Structures are given as structure tokens and as C-alpha cells.
Amino acid sequence: xxxxxxxxxxxxxxxxxxxxxxxxxxxxxxxxxxxxxxxxxxxxxxxxxxxxxxxxxxxxxxxxxxxxxxxxxxxxxxxxxxxxxxxxxxxxxxxxxxxxxxxxxxxxxxxxxxxxxxxxxxxxxxxxxxxxxxxxxxxxxxxxxxxxxxxxxxxxxxxxxxxxxxxxxxxxxxxxxxxxxxxxxxxxxxxxxxxxxxxxxxxxxxxxxxxxxxxxxxxxxxxxxxxxxxxxxxxxxxxxxxxxxxxxxxxxxxxxxxxxxxxxxxxxxxxxx
Numbered sequence: 001x002x003x004x005x006x007x008x009x010x011x012x013x014x015x016x017x018x019x020x021x022x023x024x025x026x027x028x029x030x031x032x033x034x035x036x037x038x039x040x041x042x043x044x045x046x047x048x049x050x051x052x053x054x055x056x057x058x059x060x061x062x063x064x065x066x067x068x069x070x071x072x073x074x075x076x077x078x079x080x081x082x083x084x085x086x087x088x089x090x091x092x093x094x095x096x097x098x099x100x101x102x103x104x105x106x107x108x109x110x111x112x113x114x115x116x117x118x119x120x121x122x123x124x125x126x127x128x129x130x131x132x133x134x135x136x137x138x139x140x141x142x143x144x145x146x147x148x149x150x151x152x153x154x155x156x157x158x159x160x161x162x163x164x165x166x167x168x169x170x171x172x173x174x175x176x177x178x179x180x181x182x183x184x185x186x187x188x189x190x191x192x193x194x195x196x197x198x199x200x201x202x203x204x205x206x207x208x209x210x211x212x213x214x215x216x217x218x219x220x221x222x223x224x225x226x227x228x229x230x231x232x233x234x235x236x237x238x239x240x241x242x243x244x245x246x247x248x249x250x251x252x253x254x255x256x257x258x259x260x261x262x263x264x265x266x267x268x269x270x271x272x273x
Contacts, residue, residue: 003208006211007209007210011216013236014234014235015235017232031099031100032096035099036226042088043081050080055073087147089221091143093179097135104231108235115249135185153167153174176213176215180212181198186238201245
């Protein structure tokens with residue numbers, strides 16, 4: 001359980017790093033603001049026309065007696081909006097990172113240089129279009145996985161008692177895992193770590209991932225918070241990526257952490273080879 005606290009400290013260290021580097025923080029806000037406008041428009045549309053959609057999709061309830069059609073459709077409308085909100089949390093990071101790939105890659109590289117003992121940062125050596133292609137492709141794969149989980153959890157939400165207690169907790173843990181994958185991908189992609197290897201790294205230290213990603217997932221539910229936390233989340237995920245790969249961290253905002261043999265990363269391959 002020690003890794004749970006370590007993951008949360010990386011989240012805090014990332015926020016402290018951007019607080020000390022105001023210019024990087026300012027640039028890092030732009031992609032989140034663009035994504036926020038897009039998601040806000042989608043959620044507003046869902047709130048306004050969600051009931052109409054549910055009514056159109058449930059013609060079989062027209063012949064029900066008493067208040068049951070209204071209650072049934074009202075419940076479905078609430079669940080539909082809840083599902084939209086969950087999907088927005090699951091996909092917001094992927095969309096924001098895709099929009100802000102050059103911004104966040106530069107920020108992550110500066111974090112690496114700041115905390116690296118020799119002042120260097122890994123570089124992918126790939127052209128921008130290739131990095132965008134890899135990022136978009138991998139983000140799509142993650143979003144598909146996240147959507148499958150979202151549908152499963154949505155269905156389990158109808159289970160009495162467990163659907164209102166256990167399932168939401170599992171939902172935030174799953175969301176935290178996928179958030180962390182998307183955020184650490186910025187630093188790991190520069191190191192040529194493929195998606196499959198990234199997932200293996202994260203699964204090998206789930207409590208570290210949950211300590212970082214689950215509080216972030218909860219914070220992202222608060223309107224506008226995601227935009228302001230994203231730059232620091234990228235910085236913190238870069239520090240955590242160094243930990244996952246066993247890289248030495250110097251006297252920057254991250255603390256040097258010893259790496260045990262069980263924490264050594266699996267073999268990795270570079271994209272495009």
C-alpha cells in the first residue's frame with residue numbers, strides 16, 4: 001500500500017513543478033480550455049435533448065399504465081447523462097492530450113531535463129506528424145477499452161446495493177488507471193515505449209497508478225478543475241514514468257527513489273521499428 005501514497009505524492013509534485021514554472025503552466029492551459037468548450041457543448045446538448053432521445057428510443061413504454069412511463073424514462077435520462085459524464089471524464093484526457101501534443105510534450109521534456117541528474121531528456125527522434133499519429137492511434141485504443149469498461153459498469157449499476165456502492169468505487173479506480181495511462185504516455189512515448197509495454201508497466205504497480213489517477217479522476221468531476229490540473233498532471237506523470245522505468249531522479253521537484261528488482265520494467269520496443 002506504500003505505492004498508493006507515492007502515486008499521490010507524484011500528483012502533488014507535478015502541481016508544484018508547474019507552479020514554479022508559470023510560463024509552462026500558461027501554455028499547458030490552452031489545450032484544456034479548447035477541450036472544455038467542446039465537452040461542455042456536448043453535455044449541454046445531452047441535458048437539453050436527452051429526454052427527447054430517451055422518449056424516442058423507448059416507444060414500447062407508451063402503453064404502460066400510471067406513472068411508470070415517466071418514471072422509467074426519467075431514470076433512463078438520468079442514467080444517460082451520468083454515462084455521458086463518465087465518458088467525458090474517461091476521454092477528456094485523451095482528447096486534450098491529442099489537441100495539445102506539442103505543448104505537453106515540450107512540458108514533459110522540460111520536467112525530464114529539470115530532474116535528470118545530467119540535465120538531459122529522452123527524445124523520440126520522430127517527426128511531429130508521426131508522434132501525432134502514434135498518440136492518436138494509441139489514444140483510440142485506450143478509449144475503446146475505457147468505453148467497454150464504461151458500458152460494463154453502467155450495466156452493473158442496476159445491481160441492487162452493489163450498483164450504488166461497490167460499482168462507483170470500481171468506476172473511479174478504472175477511470176484513474178486510464179487517466180494515468182494517457183498522462184504517462186506523453187513521457188513514455190518519447191522513450192519509444194509501446195502501448196502494450198506501457199500497460200504492462202502500469203499493471204505491475206496498480207496501487208501506484210491508483211494513488212495518482214483516482215484522486216485526479218475525482219477532481220476532474222468538478223467543472224473547470226481538469227483544465228487547471230492538466231499541466232501539473234502531465235508533469236507529475238513524467239516524474240512517475242521515470243520511477244516506472246527505474247530512471248534516476250536528481251534534485252528537481254521529484255525525489256530520488258530506489259528501484260527494487262520487482263519494479264524493473266519489462267522489455268520494450270520502439271514504435272516504427
